[in-house]
Amino acid sequence: MTMRVISGAVLAVLAVVLVLHGGLIYFFVMLALALMGLSEFYRLVRMYRPLPLAGFVAVGVMLYMAWFRTPFGLLGALALAFLLVALLGLRSGPRHGVTVRMAVTLVGILYLGLGFSALLLLRRLDIGAAAVLTVIFGTWAGDTMAYFTGRFFGSTPMAPKLSPKKTWEGFAGGAIGTVLLVVFIGLYTELGPADSLALGAVIAVVGPLGDLFESLIKRDVQIKDSGRGIPGHGGVLDRFDALMWTSVAAYFLLTVVLKF
Numbered sequence: 001m002t003m004r005v006i007s008g009a010v011l012a013v014l015a016v017v018l019v020l021h022g023g024l025i026y027f028f029v030m031l032a033l034a035l036m037g038l039s040e041f042y043r044l045v046r047m048y049r050p051l052p053l054a055g056f057v058a059v060g061v062m063l064y065m066a067w068f069r070t071p072f073g074l075l076g077a078l079a080l081a082f083l084l085v086a087l088l089g090l091r092s093g094p095r096h097g098v099t100v101r102m103a104v105t106l107v108g109i110l111y112l113g114l115g116f117s118a119l120l121l122l123r124r125l126d127i128g129a130a131a132v133l134t135v136i137f138g139t140w141a142g143d144t145m146a147y148f149t150g151r152f153f154g155s156t157p158m159a160p161k162l163s164p165k166k167t168w169e170g171f172a173g174g175a176i177g178t179v180l181l182v183v184f185i186g187l188y189t190e191l192g193p194a195d196s197l198a199l200g201a202v203i204a205v206v207g208p209l210g211d212l213f214e215s216l217i218k219r220d221v222q223i224k225d226s227g228r229g230i231p232g233h234g235g236v237l238d239r240f241d242a243l244m245w246t247s248v249a250a251y252f253l254l255t256v257v258l259k260f
Contacts, residue, residue: 054109062078063116064077089101126260154169
């Protein structure tokens with residue numbers, strides 16, 4: 001627990017410095033994290049024999065389009081991803097479970113590519129730094145509050161087959177923690193209390209789904225942690241699983257609904 005707290009504090013400070021700085025450093029760190037996370041994902045599902053080359057190229061192009069071009073460029077990147085996977089699949093021929101190979105490759109591309117692309121697109125908004133930091137800390141606050149609330153008060157399993165330790169009491173505690181923190185941050189940013197309340201509610205609901213999604217994958221392949229790169233937290237996927245979902249949801253909320 002001590003290592004987890006120290007590691008979390010270091011990550012929080014680095015996140016603030018990185019997001020406020022922005023620029024190419026922000027892009028390259030997001031790209032590195034995306035590729036590390038994708039590598040972890042493909043190691044998790046190696047029993048299904050994914051096509052890593054197609055995944056790494058596609059995710060790299062997606063993040064490039066998100067940062068240097070337009071959000072619509074992601075559509076072209078996704079088309080390229082499908083083409084690369086299909087070509088490598090055709091090269092393999094109709095054997096060795098090629099359909100499953102292509103499917104798990106595309107899941108990794110969508111999972112990590114869209115999540116980290118959303119973090120880049122959020123930073124490009126007029127309220128970019130505030131939006132990214134709000135999503136990051138709102139997501140992490142929900143995860144932390146859910147852990148402690150579930151540990152001390154949890155009694156009703158939320159998804160016993162996927163993650164037996166997650167409870168509805170923990171979910172409620174995490175949701176309250178997320179909303180309160182996001183609204184508090186909104187008082188000191190351009191978001192304001194009303195928009196922050198909507199954003200906090202979305203993060204509170206979507207975050208646990210991202211966490212359960214990774215649990216589903218790890219249960220399927222019978223692996224506890226995606227990696228060991230972050231002391232006390234496991235791998236990139238273990239730390240950023242919920243954020244991959246909340247970043248996408250937050251981007252659509254802020255741009256499509258709230259019109260930022």
